Structure formats: C-alpha cells, structure tokens
Amino acid sequence: MFFCTLKITMKVKPIYIFLTLSVMGLLFTLANTPKISAYEMLEEQSQSSNDDYNMMMDVLTHQRCMNCHPSDNIPKQGDDSHPHYFGMARGKDDHGFEATNCNTCHQSENNLNSGVPGAPHWALAPASMAWEGLTRQEIAERLLDKNTNGNRSHEELVEHMTEDDLVLWAWEPGIRANGEQRTLPPVSKEDFKKAVENWFANGAVIPSK
Numbered sequence: 001m002f003f004c005t006l007k008i009t010m011k012v013k014p015i016y017i018f019l020t021l022s023v024m025g026l027l028f029t030l031a032n033t034p035k036i037s038a039y040e041m042l043e044e045q046s047q048s049s050n051d052d053y054n055m056m057m058d059v060l061t062h063q064r065c066m067n068c069h070p071s072d073n074i075p076k077q078g079d080d081s082h083p084h085y086f087g088m089a090r091g092k093d094d095h096g097f098e099a100t101n102c103n104t105c106h107q108s109e110n111n112l113n114s115g116v117p118g119a120p121h122w123a124l125a126p127a128s129m130a131w132e133g134l135t136r137q138e139i140a141e142r143l144l145d146k147n148t149n150g151n152r153s154h155e156e157l158v159e160h161m162t163e164d165d166l167v168l169w170a171w172e173p174g175i176r177a178n179g180e181q182r183t184l185p186p187v188s189k190e191d192f193k194k195a196v197e198n199w200f201a202n203g204a205v206i207p208s209k
C-alpha cells in the first residue's frame with residue numbers, strides 16, 4: 001500500500017506539484033489578509049465622523065455655550081437658562097445698551113468675588129448665530145452656512161472653536177453669584193478640540209438623523 005502511494009507520487013509531474021504549492025500559497029495569503037471591504041471602511045469612517053459630530057454637539061448644546069447663542073435677543077444665565085437679570089438684552093451691537101453695556105460688568109476674566117463671569121470681548125452672539133431651540137442638525141447647518149456664521153470658512157470655524165476666548169471660557173466658567181461652581185460642558189476641552197478638528201477634516205458631514 002505504502003509502496004503504491006509512493007509510486008503514484010513519484011509519477012506526478014513537477015508542474016502539478018508547482019501548481020499545488022502555488023494554490024496553497026495563494027489560499028494562505030488570502031486567509032491572512034484582513035477582510036475589510038471598501039464599503040466597510042467607509043462605514044467605519046462615517047461612524048467615527050458621527051462620533052465626532054455627536055461629541056461636538058454635546059458641547060454646543062450645553063448651557064455654557066447656549067446661554068450666549070439665544071434666539072430671542074436675551075442672554076440666559078445658569079443651568080436653567082433663565083433670562084439674564086436686570087432686563088439685559090442684545091442692544092444694537094450685541095453688547096447691550098449704553099448704560100448697561102455687557103462690558104460694564106463682564107470684564108476680561110471671571111470676577112470670583114461678585115460671580116460675574118468674564119472673558120475678552122464678552123458679548124451676545126449675533127442673531128444669525130442663534131442656536132437656542134434648534135435641532136442639532138439645524139445648528140450644524142447654520143454653523144456651516146457662511147451667510148449666518150460670520151462668513152467663516154471651515155478652517156476659520158475650527159480656529160474659532162479651538163482658540164476663541166469665549167469658547168474656551170466654557171471650561172473655566174468660574175463661580176456663580178450665589179457661590180456655586182458653574183457646570184462644565186460634558187466633554188473635556190481636549191476631546192472637544194479633537195472632535196472638531198476630526199469632524200471638519202472628514203468633510204464636516206452632518207448625519208441625516
């Protein structure tokens with residue numbers, strides 16, 4: 001029996017051995033190649049873009065940002081976003097009125113004694129940048145629209161959101177007039193910056209729902 005098998009093997013032409021080895025080699029290579037199709041790669045990419053978007057939006061919709069981006073010309077205060085005391089409103093240039101200019105009270109840094117928050121160029125966001133009451137998708141559309149975003153390119157939006165004093169203030173908001181610490185956005189400053197940079201780098205795609 002053994003002799004017989006050997007004899008058959010001996011009779012196999014070298015070309016068949018070569019072919020068999022080649023096929024085995026090919027199968028081995030295929031088995032070890034990670035099986036990610038182009039479709040799956042796109043899926044993965046858009047999933048991470050959606051994660052960046054959600055993280056960015058968790059911040060934009062937080063009171064520390066929203067209180068200054070109202071839809072009704074009235075700045076809001078606190079985590080309950082109540083209307084600003086003393087009947088404060090937009091005024092003609094987003095800085096309040098002559099007698100009650102924002103910067104009469106709001107200085108370039110937080111006043112930890114009086115509880116007045118502060119950062120350079122403190123003012124209400126222009127009416128075109130009102131986000132209050134909008135869905136995340138609507139906020140994102142408005143954010144990207146040069147007619148409403150202060151004529152900013154994607155690069156300028158990234159720069160604004162990662163460097164502007166009013167944006168960064170949200171992570172050092174100081175103490176309220178009643179002595180309580182103001183709450184921080186739910187995402188760290190570093191993670192927010194990364195999410196913003198990545199979302200724009202991946203084309204600033206707004207998820208459809």
Ligand code: HEC
Binds near residue numbers: 091114
């Ligand atoms: C008369 C002084 C005064 C003026 C003028 C004033 N503010 Fe304030 N503002 C305060 C005080 C005090 C607080 C803190 C209230 C608290 O936290 O209890 C405050 C809080 C705020 C907050 C809340 C921040 C947060 O997230 O809780 C915003 C936003 C704000 N002011 C915007 C404005 C804008 C915009 C203007 C100008 C249109 C303005 N303020 C004018 C005194 C003033």
Ligand code: HEC
Binds near residue numbers: 060065123125143169
């Ligand atoms: C004290 C008020 C204030 C706070 C707090 C504030 N903003 Fe703004 N925001 C402004 C003003 C004023 C402008 C307009 C500045 C300009 O056009 O140069 C603005 C403009 C912007 C813009 C420009 C484009 C657009 O479409 O709105 C973005 C983006 C933005 N803010 C994001 C944020 C984020 C994110 C936060 C919170 C982390 C925040 N802002 C907190 C006042 C504020």
